[in-house]
Structures are given as C-alpha cells and as structure tokens.
Amino acid sequence: xxxxxxxxxxxxxAFPEAARxxxxxxxxxRNLRHATATIRDKRLAVTTELDDWxxxxxxxxxxxxxxxxxxxxxxxxLEASVTKAGGIVHWAADAAEANRIVTALVQATGxxxxxxxxxxxxxxxGLNEALAEAGITAYETDLAELIVQLGQDRPSHIxxxxxxRNRAEIREIFEREMGHWGRPAPEGxxxxxxxxxxxxxxxxxxxxxxxxxxVSGANFAIADTxxxxxxxxxxxxxxCLTLPETLITVMGIEKVLxxxxxxxxxxQLLPRxxxxxxxxxxxxxxxxxxxxxxxxxxxxxxLDNGRTATLADTVGRQALACIRCSACLNVCPVYERTGGHAxxxxxxxxxxxxxxxxxVGVEHAASLPFASTLCGACYDACPVKIxxxxxxxxxxxxxxxxxxxxxxxxxxxALAMKAAAGVLATPRRLAAAQRAARLGSALVARRGRIGxxxxxxxxxTDARDTPQPPAETFxxxxxxxxxxx
Amino acid sequence: MRIALFITCFNxxxxxxxxxxxxxxxxxxxxxxxxxxxxxxxxxxxFNTGYRPEAVPMVHRFAEVFAGYDAVVSPSASCTGMVRDNxxxxxxxxxxxxxxxxxFLVDVLGVTDVGAYxxxxxxxxxxxxxxxxxxxxxxxxxxxxxxKGIELVELPEADSCCGFGGTFALKNPDVSxxxxxxxxxxxxxSGAEVLSAADNSCLMHIGGGMSRLRMGVRTLHLAEILAATxxxxxxxxx
Numbered sequence: 001x002x003x004x005x006x007x008x009x010x011x012x013x014a015f016p017e018a019a020r021x022x023x024x025x026x027x028x029x030r031n032l033r034h035a036t037a038t039i040r041d042k043r044l045a046v047t048t049e050l051d052d053w054x055x056x057x058x059x060x061x062x063x064x065x066x067x068x069x070x071x072x073x074x075x076x077x078l079e080a081s082v083t084k085a086g087g088i089v090h091w092a093a094d095a096a097e098a099n100r101i102v103t104a105l106v107q108a109t110g111x112x113x114x115x116x117x118x119x120x121x122x123x124x125x126g127l128n129e130a131l132a133e134a135g136i137t138a139y140e141t142d143l144a145e146l147i148v149q150l151g152q153d154r155p156s157h158i159x160x161x162x163x164x165r166n167r168a169e170i171r172e173i174f175e176r177e178m179g180h181w182g183r184p185a186p187e188g189x190x191x192x193x194x195x196x197x198x199x200x201x202x203x204x205x206x207x208x209x210x211x212x213x214x215v216s217g218a219n220f221a222i223a224d225t226x227x228x229x230x231x232x233x234x235x236x237x238x239x240c241l242t243l244p245e246t247l248i249t250v251m252g253i254e255k256v257l258x259x260x261x262x263x264x265x266x267x268q269l270l271p272r273x274x275x276x277x278x279x280x281x282x283x284x285x286x287x288x289x290x291x292x293x294x295x296x297x298x299x300x301x302x303l304d305n306g307r308t309a310t311l312a313d314t315v316g317r318q319a320l321a322c323i324r325c326s327a328c329l330n331v332c333p334v335y336e337r338t339g340g341h342a343x344x345x346x347x348x349x350x351x352x353x354x355x356x357x358x359x360v361g362v363e364h365a366a367s368l369p370f371a372s373t374l375c376g377a378c379y380d381a382c383p384v385k386i387x388x389x390x391x392x393x394x395x396x397x398x399x400x401x402x403x404x405x406x407x408x409x410x411x412x413x414a415l416a417m418k419a420a421a422g423v424l425a426t427p428r429r430l431a432a433a434q435r436a437a438r439l440g441s442a443l444v445a446r447r448g449r450i451g452x453x454x455x456x457x458x459x460x461t462d463a464r465d466t467p468q469p470p471a472e473t474f475x476x477x478x479x480x481x482x483x484x485x
Numbered sequence: 486m487r488i489a490l491f492i493t494c495f496n497x498x499x500x501x502x503x504x505x506x507x508x509x510x511x512x513x514x515x516x517x518x519x520x521x522x523x524x525x526x527x528x529x530x531x532f533n534t535g536y537r538p539e540a541v542p543m544v545h546r547f548a549e550v551f552a553g554y555d556a557v558v559s560p561s562a563s564c565t566g567m568v569r570d571n572x573x574x575x576x577x578x579x580x581x582x583x584x585x586x587x588x589f590l591v592d593v594l595g596v597t598d599v600g601a602y603x604x605x606x607x608x609x610x611x612x613x614x615x616x617x618x619x620x621x622x623x624x625x626x627x628x629x630x631x632x633k634g635i636e637l638v639e640l641p642e643a644d645s646c647c648g649f650g651g652t653f654a655l656k657n658p659d660v661s662x663x664x665x666x667x668x669x670x671x672x673x674x675s676g677a678e679v680l681s682a683a684d685n686s687c688l689m690h691i692g693g694g695m696s697r698l699r700m701g702v703r704t705l706h707l708a709e710i711l712a713a714t715x716x717x718x719x720x721x722x723x
Contacts, residue, residue, distance in 0.1 A: 015657070016656060016657045016658075016659065016660075019657060019659055019660050020659045023659050023660065023663050333645055333646045333648070333664055334657075334660055334664075337660060337663045337664065338660060369535075370652075370653065370656050370657070371657065371660075372650070372653070373613070373646050373648060373649065373650025373651075373653045373661075373664075374533060374613075374650060374651075374653075375613035375617065375646035375650070376613055376614075376616075376617035376618060377613075377617065377644075377646070379617070380617055393532065393533055393535075393571075396533070396534060396535030397535045397536075397537045398535075399535055400534070400535035400536055400537075401535075413534075414536075417531060417534065417536045417539055418539065420530070420531070420539075421531060421536070421539035421540075421542070421543070424494060424525045424526040424528075424543055425525070425542060425543075425546075426525065427522060427523055427524065427525055430494060430497075430525050430526075434497070434498050437498065449696060451697075456655055457655065459654070459655050459658030460654055460655060460658065460693075462658060462662070463658070463661075463662040463665065463693075463694055463697065464665070464689075464690065464693025464694045464696070464697055465693045465696040465697045466689070466693055467499060467500075467689065467692075467693075469498055469499055470499070470501055470502070472501060473497050473498055473501055474492050474496065474497040474501035474504035474505070475492075475497055475520070475522065476501075477501055477504075477505060478504075478508075478520045478522075479522075482508070482520065
C-alpha cells in the first residue's frame with residue numbers, strides 16, 4: 001500500500017527534520033506564538049465560565065463513543081433519511097473513489113468550476129488536485145483557505161489554515177495572486193485586517209454569484225432526520241450552501257450523530273473549544289432538497305478512507321471522536337513551535353499525530369507518534385476527551401512492531417533498548433552498569449560536567465551539559481549506611 | 486506503617502542525593518523507610534518509546550518487589566504515573582499503590598510543614614506528569630510555602646512542558662531545545678536562584694541547559710529542599 005498524496009504530503013521529510021526547518025523560521029515562530037496564545041486564552045475564558053463544561057465534555061465523549069460502536073446502523077439510517085428527503089448518497093471506500101464520484105458529478109452538470117466551503121475531508125482526499133486534472137477549477141472561499149490557495153501553500157492548522165501567515169504576508173499574496181484567479185486586489189491595499197477582508201469579499205462575491213456547483217464538507221449529519229450541517233464564522237460557507245444549483249458534500253463516516261437533539265451538546269462544545277466563542281456566527285443545516293429554496297440537487301459522499309480500519313483498533317478508535325475543533329493544536333507546545341507543515345499531513349498537531357498514522361498506516365507516518373513529549377495538555381483541552389497521549393504511546397508500539405517485521409536486522413535503537421532492558425532486568429546487572437557508567441563518564445567529564453557525548457546522544461549534549469554520575473549510587477549508600485547499621 | 490522507597494533507576498544512578506533526602510525527611514517525621522534491594526526500573530522509557538515487550542519483565546519485577554508494603558513512595562512523578570497508568574496496560578494486573586512524595590506527605594501523612602529550613606529564592610516547575618497525569622495540584626507548593634526562610638517566586642508559564650519528554654529529547658532534539666530555551670527564559674524572568682520540581686529528569690534537562698549557558702541558577706529536587714534543616718547541610722543545600 002502506498003500512502004495517498006492528499007492526507008500526507010510525500011515531499012515532507014520525517015518530523016524531526018521538517019521541524020528543524022520550521023524552527024529556524026523566526027517569522028513563523030512569532031506568528032504561531034502570538035496566534036496560539038491568543039486563541040488559548042479565549043478558549044480558557046469561555047470554557048471556565050461554564051459550570052457544566054466538564055459534564056458537557058463527558059456528554060460529547062459518551063455520544064461519540066456510543067455512535068461509533070453502532071456506526072453501521074447509524075450510517076444506513078442516515079442514507080435512508082437523506083434519500084427520503086431528496087438527496088443522493090454515495091459511498092466511497094477511499095480517496096480515489098471519492099474523487100472519481102465528485103468529478104463525475106461535476107462533469108454531469110457541464111460546469112468547469114466549483115466553489116468550496118472549508119472542508120478537511122476534501123483536503124484529505126486531495127480533491128482540488130483531482131478536479132484540476134479533469135479541467136475543473138475549485139475556488140476556496142474560506143478566507144484562510146483562500147490565502148493558502150492563492151499562495152500555492154499548504155494549510156498548517158485545522159481551523160486556521162493560514163495561521164502561519166501574518167497580515168503583511170497576506171497583503172502581499174493578495175496583491176500578487178488575486179488577479180490570476182479573478183477580481184484583482186484593490187489599488188493601494190493596506191495590511192489593515194478590515195481592508196484585507198474587504199478585498200477578499202469583493203474577490204469572492206463574483207464567484208458566489210456565478211457558481212452553479214458547490215462542494216462542502218460537514219461538521220455533522222443527523223441519522224434520524226437526514227440533516228447535514230456546517231458550522232463556520234464568515235458566512236462564505238452559507239453563500240456556497242445556498243446559492244448554487246448543485247451541492248456536493250464529502251463527509252467522513254465518523255461525523256454521523258444519531259439525532260437532532262445531540263446537536264445541543266456539540267453546538268456548545270465546538271465553538272467554545274475551537275474559536276473560543278460562545279456561539280459561532282453561522283450554523284447552516286439542510287435536509288435533502290427543498291423546491292425553490294437552495295440547491296435543487298444534493299449529493300452526500302460518505303468517505304471511509306481508513307476509518308473502518310481505525311475503528312477496528314480498540315485503543316486508537318477514540319481518535320474518530322474528533323470534532324476538528326483544533327484545541328489540541330493550540331495548547332500543544334510542540335505545535336506552537338513547529339507549526340503544522342512539519343507534520344506533513346492535512347491533520348497536524350496532536351490529533352494529526354494520532355489520526356494520520358491510523359488513516360494511512362503507521363509505516364507511512366512513522367515519525368508522527370513520536371512528535372510529542374506526552375505532556376498531556378491536549379487531553380485536558382479535548383472537548384470529547386480523546387486520550388491522545390494514550391493513543392500516541394499505543395501507536396509508538398505499533399511503529400516499533402512494524403519496524404521489527406520489516407527489518408531482518410534490528411535498528412540501532414532496538415539494540416540499545418534491548419541492551420537497556422537486559423541491564424534493568426536485575427539489580428546486579430544495573431549495579432554493574434552503574435559502575436561502568438561512572439568509569440566511562442570519568443573520561444569525558446570536566447569538573448563534574450559532561451559537555452559532549454558520542455553517537456545519538458550528541459543531540460542531548462548539543463544544548464545541555466550532563467551531570468557526571470556521582471561516585472556512590474543510592475543503593476550503595478543505602479547498603480553502607482542503613483543495612484549495616 | 487511499612488514504607489518502601491521506590492528510588493527509580495534514574496535517581497539511583499544520577500541523583501542519589503534525592504534518595505538520601507527522602508530517607509532523611511521521612512525519618513525526621515518519625516517513620517522507618519525500607520529500600521527493597523530487588524528494585525530496578527518501572528519500564529517507562531521502554532513503554533513510552535514503543536518497546537512494550539521489553540518493559541513487561543520490569544513491570545512483573547516491580548509488582549513482586551513492592552508487594553506487601555503499606556505504602557510505596559517515590560521522588561518521581563513521572564515514574565509514579567507510569568506505574569499507576571500503564572503497568573496494568575502491560576500485564577493486566579493492578580500494580581502496588583505508589584505515591585509521589587508530595588502526595589504521600591500531604592494526603593497520606595497529612596503534613597504540609599515538614600520542619601524544613603531553606604533560606605533561598607526558589608521557583609517551582611510543575612512537571613507535566615505531576616500536573617496532568619497524577620494531578621498533584623498545588624501540594625508541592627503547599628509544602629514549599631511552609632519551608633522556613635524560603636522566598637518562593639512565581640514561574641511564568643509554569644504549566645508549559647519543558648521539552649524533555651524522555652527519548653523525545655533524543656528523537657526530536659531541535660524541538661526539545663526550542664522548548665527548553667523558552668523554559669529557561671521563564672526561569673530567568675522569575676529571578677530565582679534555585680529551580681525545583683518533583684522530577685529530576687525534567688530538572689536534568691532544564692539544569693543542563695542552564696549549566697551550558699552559565700545562567701547562575703541551580704536545580705534541586707523538591708525532596709532536597711524539604712529535607713534541608715538549619716543543622717543539616719548535606720550536599721551544601723543550605
């Protein structure tokens with residue numbers, strides 16, 4: 001199996017190497033530090049003001065887990081409800097099949113362009129690239145996605161795809177690129193946020209008024225009513241969802257919820273956890289088609305793309321409860337310093353580090369489960385209580401097992417771990433190793449400090465001194481001072 | 486009460502002074518401490534790096550060695566968390582109950598003033614595993630506030646990870662160092678001369694960086710501050 005180039009980006013090196021490049025980008029570091037700190041503070045303010053935030057989290061976690069246990073039943077119920085309401089449901093086993101379905105649906109309308117609502121699922125399958133190959137242009141209409149698309153860039157955050165850009169960079173991209181895609185940026189554009197938003201508004205407005213086909217993702221779909229919903233801040237999504245004649249929605253199968261009343265929980269959890277707002281500005285829901293009101297044709301593509309395989313893993317499946325709020329990214333000390341591109345996936349940060357390897361297979365994203373200190377900030381922030389550190393540790397074991405299977409010779413790390421396990425097997429061996437370490441360190445230490453260690457340990461001593469092991473271990477001291485007294 | 490000390494392989498080898506401090510402290514409070522000589526390691530490094538089969542014998546050994554005590558005390562929040570959260574994952578058997586030192590003092594013994602004297606300006610780094618795995622809350626700070634002569638100063642952005650993360654520091658040295666740099670800035674901003682924590686692993690990482698930069702701040706495990714008295718000057722801590 002080869003990894004699809006959509007979910008993971010084949011040109012990105014393993015995380016440690018990609019992170020090194022990102023860490024050296026001072027502008028990126030400053031943008032990220034400012035943006036994540038701002039959104040962290042906002043989230044904390046609106047989650048701590050609720051007396052029942054912890055109960056809400058638990059309700060969200062329970063609802064998601066129960067739905068995932070009976071996913072087959074709810075998906076079939078959803079298909080029946082959507083069909084009854086005048087929509088057409090398609091099933092896609094993987095990215096290629098989903099792209100084929102969407103492309104054929106657009107071609108059947110005779111149109112050569114589509115407008116898009118911000119969507120992680122279509123990023124995941126690489127839909128824009130697939131449509132381009134068929135001669136169809138997809139216009140991103142979410143402001144941040146527009147910035148990414150115009151800049152021929154990659155998204156670096158689930159909620160704020162252009163978080164790595166500041167307003168000066170955005171102004172420059174608008175001035176340089178907008179003219180190639182449609183209405184150019186106004187003369188004398190400044191980097192005032194209001195002016196930038198107005199430039200985007202004018203540029204996008206002509207696309208909304210012209211478009212006959214829209215493509216969206218979905219935040220949820222209700223099994224018993226067939227209602228699909230999108231939660232957003234700008235209203236650009238609603239333009240796409242209401243103005244065109246044909247609406248095509250691509251949705252991961254884990255987004256289904258049993259009933260309408262379940263939204264009570266998620267419409268509270270999602271805005272507070274993601275943008276730090278009590279309520280998001282635009283919540284659009286639609287149920288099939290309604291004559292004379294909105295799109296006359298509605299297609300719902302239910303996407304698997306590795307999800308049922310993830311569901312089969314009893315520890316890893318909790319990652320499918322994710323509602324894409326990105327709270328875990330904003331609190332992650334690793335993400336805050338590297339940004340999203342270093343993860344080489346449309347799903348970056350802590351949730352990406354557990355979701356990506358499961359969706360594409362651990363061998364295609366082997367460095368991601370290790371891209372964390374297991375500090376636990378993500379688990380505390382998650383509105384549906386995904387125990388991300390638990391899944392990370394679980395996937396690390398899978399990576400090691402996959403390496404054992406694929407190599408006839410053990411890796412240097414595996415040899416070192418085996419040797420360490422041998423040393424730690426008995427106190428006698430540990431004591432012998434402690435004596436050896438003391439003797440060895442005497443060769444490299446100066447005034448009790450070790451400034452340089454060889455081999456893979458140099459990564460440690462590049463930035464840190466290491467204390468020389470003291471002459472007497474604790475167990476030696478104990479034997480002399482307590483057992484003999 | 487039969488109290489067993491789980492020193493951890495890391496402290497045993499690199500920070501024996503912390504173990505001596507725990508013994509001195511608990512004996513001063515009127516308790517007898519035992520050191521089961523068969524102990525080695527909790528298996529955390531292997532578990533967190535993905536080498537689960539290698540960790541299993543250590544987990545079995547741990548359960549055998551520490552069975553039958555009324556309490557097991559450890560000066561490591563991280564290793565305590567490993568035992569509590571992950572030993573049963575590996576073997577399916579509930580491990581002996583282990584208390585991190587500040588939990589043991591405050592929750593089990595019910596003391597916050599341990600009679601310590603430490604006339605220095607100290608800041609405290611709540612390590613991730615003490616904060617988010619064990620949920621020790623402000624117990625270490627309750628203990629430090631009761632220390633005579635201490636000047637406790639606040640650490641900015643205290644609950645941010647220092648970037649150690651065990652083998653993370655070796656596998657992702659650049660990210661680890663970037664996090665370390667920010668933590669050292671915060672320590673410098675605090676104005677402290679001593680940085681304390683409930684884990685020597687994090688302290689070795691932060692202290693190693695500060696030593697490299699000759700920052701003039703030293704690191705000291707919580708146990709060593711709590712063990713220090715006017716008459717007791719072991720290790721030059723007072």
